[in-house]
Amino acid sequence: xxxxxxxxxxxxxxxxxxxxxxxxxxxxxxxxxxxxxxxxxxxxxxxxxxxxxxxxxxxxxxxxxxxxxxxxxxxxxxxxxxxxxxxxxxxxxxxxxxxxxxxxxxxxxxxxxxxxxxxxxxxxxxxxxxxxxxxxxxxxxxxxxxxxxxxxxxxxxxxxxxxxxxxxxxxxxxxxxxxxxxxxxxxxxxxxxxxxxxxxxxxxxxxxxxxxxxxxxxxxxxxxxxxxxxxxxxxxxxxxxxxxxxxxxxxxxxxxxxxxxxxxxxxxxxxxxxxxxxxxxxxxxxxxxxxxxxxxxxxxxxxxxxxxxxxxxxxxxxxxxxxxxxxxxxxxxxxxxxxxxxxxxxxxxxxxxxxxxxxxxxxxxxxxxxxxxxxxxxxxxxxxxxxxxxxxxxxxxxxxxxxxxxxxxxxxxxxxxxxxxxxxxxxxxxxxxxxx
Numbered sequence: 432x433x434x435x436x437x438x439x440x441x442x443x444x445x446x447x448x449x450x451x452x453x454x455x456x457x458x459x460x461x462x463x464x465x466x467x468x469x470x471x472x473x474x475x476x477x478x479x480x481x482x483x484x485x486x487x488x489x490x491x492x493x494x495x496x497x498x499x500x501x502x503x504x505x506x507x508x509x510x511x512x513x514x515x516x517x518x519x520x521x522x523x524x525x526x527x528x529x530x531x532x533x534x535x536x537x538x539x540x541x542x543x544x545x546x547x548x549x550x551x552x553x554x555x556x557x558x559x560x561x562x563x564x565x566x567x568x569x570x571x572x573x574x575x576x577x578x579x580x581x582x583x584x585x586x587x588x589x590x591x592x593x594x595x596x597x598x599x600x601x602x603x604x605x606x607x608x609x610x611x612x613x614x615x616x617x618x619x620x621x622x623x624x625x626x627x628x629x630x631x632x633x634x635x636x637x638x639x640x641x642x643x644x645x646x647x648x649x650x651x652x653x654x655x656x657x658x659x660x661x662x663x664x665x666x667x668x669x670x671x672x673x674x675x676x677x678x679x680x681x682x683x684x685x686x687x688x689x690x691x692x693x694x695x696x697x698x699x700x701x702x703x704x705x706x707x708x709x710x711x712x713x714x715x716x717x718x719x720x721x722x723x724x725x726x727x728x729x730x731x732x733x734x735x736x737x738x739x740x741x742x743x744x745x746x747x748x749x750x751x752x753x754x755x756x757x758x759x760x761x762x763x764x765x766x767x768x769x770x771x772x773x774x775x776x777x778x779x780x781x782x783x784x785x786x787x788x789x790x791x792x793x794x795x796x797x798x799x800x801x802x803x804x805x806x807x808x809x810x811x812x813x814x815x816x817x818x819x820x821x822x823x824x825x826x827x828x829x830x831x832x833x834x835x836x837x838x839x840x841x842x843x844x845x846x847x848x849x850x851x852x853x854x855x856x857x858x859x860x861x862x863x864x865x866x867x
Contacts, residue, residue, distance in 0.1 A: 436584065436825040440481040441473040445490035447791060448807045457797050460823040464793055483819060488801040489810055492790035493820065494754030495554040495780040496547060498672050498700045498738030502536050502559045502570040504543035505743050512745040516712040517647065523745040528562055536573035543742060544577060546752040548585050549830060551800035553822040555585060556784050558592040558614050567601040571608050584827050590642045595620035599633055606637055616644035623652040631661055640668030646676035649710055649719055659691035668785045672700040674723035675710060685724055689731045698734040698783030701725050703760035705740035705747040725765045736783035737761055737775040755814040762811065769808050797824040
C-alpha cells in the first residue's frame, strides 16, 4: 500500500458525465489539460505512481460540504438520545455538551472529517457551538486543532454558532481562535429579529461573513426577507442554511422572499437528510417534507447548495458522510434532476462557500472524485464504494472493494449432495481504504 498523499500528474481513461472518455493532465494543484483518452502524457521525469488508471470510473468535481457540525458528529452512541424534533435534539445535545472535553470533540471531528474525505469531500464548512458556561471555546479549540492537523488533506472553514444566550464577548473569543464566520440561529431566539441584527452587527464589526441557521421550522419565525434586506450590498460571504419555512409559505410570500434572496446574492443551503428527520413530528397524517423551496430557488437563479448537516448525533441518527446520499435525497424528496442535485453538492456548494473553481476543466483546481460508475445516475443511485479522491492535485484517499458471490447452479446440473455447497466466484472479499 503506497503511502498517501502523493502528487498526481496524469489521469488516464476517465469517463465524464457526458460519456466522453478522456485523459486529464495535472500541473500541481491545477488541471492543465483535458484531452482524448490515450493522448495524455505525464510530464518528463514524473514518478510512475503519479499516473492513475481510471478506466471504468466516472470523474467528477469533488463535493464540498457547506453545512456540517463536526463538534456534534458521531455522538449518537455516547448520548443515546430519544428520537424527536429539533427542540428535543437541542436539549439532548446541551446536556451532553456540558460534559465533553476538547479532546473528545477533536477525536470525533477528526474521524468524521476523514470519513468525509474517504467518500470524496475535500472542502468542509462546519459550524461549532459557542458553548454556554465557563468554557465557551472548547468546541472551537477542538475544531481549530483538527483543521490545522489535516491542513493539506481537506480544507476546513469554521462558523461560530452563537445562541441568544451567548454573550458577544464569548463569540468574539471564539473568533479570536481563528474561526472564520459568524453564525447563529435567530429563529430560535425569544426575539428573532433582534438576535438577527445582533449577529449581523457583530460580523460587520469583525469584517467577516455570516452563515446563519435561518427559519428552521415549518411554521415558525420568518426572518429571511429581513436578512436579505440587511445584507444587500455586502461584499463578505452571506449564507442562509435550512430555510425550511420558505418551503411551506404561501406561494406569493415565497416568491417575494426568493426574489429578495436572489437580489442580495445570499447563498442558500438545503440540508435534506437532517430536516427530513427533524421536521414534521407533529403531523402524523400527510407529514410535510422539511425542505426549503429548492425548485423555486433554482428557477429564480439563486445560489443553491446542499449539505449533510448532522451525522449520527441527536439531530440525525443516520448519515453516510457521503455527498451522493445528499444528492439522492434532493432527487427523491426535492424533485431536482440528477444533474441539478449533483451540482448542489459540488460546484454549487463551492460557489456558495466562496471557493475557487474546481473540476475537470483546464485552469480549475484539481479537486476531483472518481467513482466506479458509467453515469452520474448510476453513481447517485448506487453510491459505489470504489473511489479515488484528489485534493489540490494530490491523491488523498482511495477505496477499492471486491465482492465474492455464489455462482448460480448450472442448468440441468446433477443434484448436489446435502453436504455440498455452491462454488464461490474466485475473488477475495475485502475492502481497502487508504486515507492520507
